[in-house]
Ligand SMILES: [Zn+2]
């Protein structure tokens with residue numbers, strides 16, 4: 001090697017280095033260096049497991065199919081949340097995260113529709129019995145069909161829409177709060193990805209026995225908040241307290257402004 005020549009790859013002595021590994025600093029050729037998240041990492045670091053290689057079941061949806069990929073992603077998130085959010089690429093495309101949330105919302109629609117159809121059928125049956133057989137019975141049946149179709153139609157469209165919009169709003173609020181204390185360094189899109197993938201937790205809240213049993217519903221809500229915390233901590237590689245501030249601060253601000261509002265009202269009333 002002549003002194004003028006640049007550094008060569010540590011593994012392939014015949015190839016020029018295109019840069020250094022951001023984990024170990026080794027000179028690497030184009031074939032050895034690859035992107036892991038937002039860092040260029042050498043093949044040796046990847047092979048020896050020195051860095052976290054991103055990858056969740058959702059990345060394999062082409063092979064698994066949407067339904068199985070959604071289910072495996074959701075179960076990995078429930079069973080191993082820390083591992084899941086460490087392996088979720090913070091810089092991955094937003095489109096795939098929106099698709100995941102849309103399917104979570106679609107399942108909510110299905111559960112919601114089943115519930116409302118059951119409820120509607122009970123109401124309709126009640127009407128049939130009130131009117132007795134004959135014309136009243138036929139009218140009752142028509143009312144039942146109209147009710148079932150309208151309830152079903154509304155509840156199929158609403159959950160995915162509210163879920164998608166809701167998660168965008170949550171991401172904005174949480175991200176803003178985390179930025180106040182120096183968190184959220186991986187960016188708003190990374191926060192949004194945590195929210196959109198976390199939508200699987202919203203799905204289980206609509207399982208009828210959980211929905212109708214308030215202690216269970218409260219438990220899943222707390223679980224959901226904890227999951228957000230784990231997600232933000234892993235994704236932004238930040239201290240847990242910064243994630244907690246992101247989640248708790250907006251709620252706290254709401255409470256304080258409510259209390260402040262009433263104090264002002266009472267004060268003005270007393271004048
Ligand atoms: Zn390396």
Ligand SMILES: [Zn+2]
Nearest residue numbers: 009012029032
């Ligand atoms: Zn090389």
